[in-house]
Amino acid sequence: MSEARTVETSARMDLRRLPGLHRLYADYLYEFSRAGSFYPAGPPFALPALEQRARERQYPAGRRTALSRVLSRQNQGFDSGIETQNQIDLLSHSDTVAIVAGQQIGLFGGPLFTVYKAIAAIRLAAELRRRGRAAVAVFWMATQDHDAQEISLASLLDGDDEIVRAQLPLPSAEALPVGKLVCDESIASVLSLARRGLSPELAQQLENFYRPGETLARAFARLLASWLRPWGLILLDPLDPALAELARPVYHSVIHHNPDLTAALAQRNAELEQAGYPPQVRLAAGSSLLFWEHDTQRRHLRRENGHWFWHEQALGQQQLLDHLESQPEFFSASALLRPLVQDFLLPNIAQITGPAETAYLAQSQALYSVLGEKLRIPPPLPWPRPSLTLTDAKSRRLLDRYQLTLSDLFSAPAETLLARGQISPALTTALRQLQESVREPLTALERELQGFDSTLLDPARAAGEKIQHQVGQLTGKIERSIARRTGDLQRQARHLANWLAPENQLQERFLCSAALPQLFGPEIWAQLAQGLDLFQPDHQILHL
Secondary structure: OOOOOOOEEEEEEOHHHOOOOOHHHHHHHHOHHHHHHHOOOOOOOOHHHHHHHHHHOOOOHHHHHHHHHHHHHHHHHOOOOHHHHHHHHHHOOOOOEEEEEEEOOOHHHOEHHHHHHHHHHHHHHHHHHHOOOOEEEEEEEOOOOOOHHHHOEEEEEOOOOOEEEEEOOOOOOOOOOHHHOEOOOOHHHHHHHHHHHOOHHHHHHHHHHOOOOOEHHHHHHHHHHHHHHHHOOEEEOOOOHHHHHHHHHHHHHHHHOHHHHHHHHHHHHHHHHHOOOOOOOOOOOOEEEEEEEEOOEEEEEEEEOOEEEEOOEEEOHHHHHHHHHHOHHHEEEOOOOHHHHHHHHOOEEEEEEOHHHHHHHHHHHHHHHHHHHHHOOOOOEEEEOOEEEEEOHHHHHHHHHOOOOHHHHOOOOHHHHHHHOOOOHHHHHHHHHHHHHHHHHHHHHHHHHHHHOHHHHHHHHHHHHHHHHHHHHHHHHHHHHHHHHOHHHHHHHHHHHHHHOHHHOOHHHHOEOOHHHHHHOOOHHHHHHHHOOOOOOOEEEEEO
16 A cells, blocks of 8 residues: 555535535534434444443454354455455454444445545544454445435536536336445446546446446445545445345334334433424335335335235235244345444444434434433444545635635536636726715615605615625626636536536535546555544535
C-alpha cells in the first residue's frame, strides 16, 4: 500500500443549512437533549460509551463460530484478501465486537457515501483497537432489498465536466431481492457509456467485475473489496442460506410476537409524531415486518384479524412456521426489523448511519424493547457517517477567485455566481446606486401617505416592490449576458456545479464511487482513510 498524503479540511458546513434534512437527524446531531429519549444507546460520537458497550457485549460462542465460517467463505469468493481473513480470525475471538456499515449494492460502487460509510467503520474499529478493544469493521450489503431502480444508476463526469448517466435496465417489480439480479448482455452498453467518464484502466476494472452472468451483489462486493483490501473490511451478504439459518430465531420470534411488535411500533410512531418528528416509515395496515419469497415472488407478509396472508393467499401460523423451519432463506426483514437481524447475527455495538437509518433506529427501538431481552440483542449506538465534499485543484482555484463557498453553489446557478464576479466595479456601483435612489424616495412617499391616506400604502409598497424586482431582473440579465459572452466562464461554472453540487445535490449523493479514483487516482481511498473526521457532525469540505 502506497503512503497517502494527508487531506486538508478546508471548511465545514452545518448540515442544517441544507434543504430537506430530516429534523430528527438534525436534532440527534446538534440538539441531542431534544431527541435523546429515542436513542437510549447514547449521543453521537460518544467514544467512552462505545468502549463501555464493547466491554458489556455478550455474544454466543456457537453463533460466533458459525458466523466466522460463513464470512470466511463469502469473502474468499469476493477476493477480499488476507487482511480481511485476519479480521475474520479476530472476529472469532470471544471478546471481539463489530462496527457495522451497510448500503444498497449500487452500480459501480453506488453513491460516494457508500464508501464513506465503509471507511468510517474501518476507522472506528481501528480506533477501538488502538484503545485496547478487539473490534472489526463489517459492511452489510443490502442484497435483500427490492428497489432495483435505486441501484441501477451510476452518475459520472466526462472530460468536459458533463454528467454521464449510466443506467442498467432492471425490473421494477418486487419479484426478487436485488442481490439475485444478474447482469445480462445490456451491461456492455452500460459500460460503453460509462467509459466517457472513466480512464481505460478504471473502465477495464469495472468490466472485470460487471460481466454478463454475474450477480450485481458479487460484482459490487468484488469492486468494493478491490478498493478497500488493505484495511480488511469484512463484507457480508445476508442472502446466504447459512446466515438465514442463523437468523431464524429472530423471524420465529417476530411471527410469535407480531401483535406486540406492531403495537409497540404504533406507540413509538405516536410518540415521534407528538415530539414533532414524522416517522420515517409509516405502518401500513396489517404490516408484519416480514417478507416472504414464494413462487419466485417476494412480497410482504400481512397479519390481519389474527390471520396471516401472502398476497391473497391465507396462511395458518403453524404453516408459516413450517415454511420458516424448512426454508429460512426465503424470509427477510423490513427496514425497521433489519437492525435486529443484523445485531442478532453480529456482535455489533455501533452502526454507521445516515439520516434515514438514524430515523429508522428511533422507530426500531420499539422492537428492541419487545425482542431485545428475549433474544439478547442490545440496540446499537448510531454513529453518524461522515458527510463530505471533495475539491480538486481547479474547483479550489475557482472558489478562491470568485470568493465563493460550497453553500453559495446551492443558492444560485454557478453561471450566475461567476458572472457576478465579472461585473465591473463601475457597473456594480451604478446598480447599487439605482437601488438606493429608489429606496429613499419610496420610504418618504410611505411616510407622507401615512398622514394623507393610509389606504394608499399597500399600492405604494406594491409599486416599490415591483421597481425593486425590475432592478433585480436587470441585474440578472446583465449576469446572464456576461455568462453567454464568456465561454471560459461557462466551462468554469460547469466544473463547479457538476463536481461540487451536481443538479443541486450534495456530491456524495449524486456521483457514483467510481468517480473518485477517476479524478484523484487509486490512492484516494488511503487518503480518505487518513483524513476523515469521525467525531463531529458538520459537512466536511476536503482539499485533495
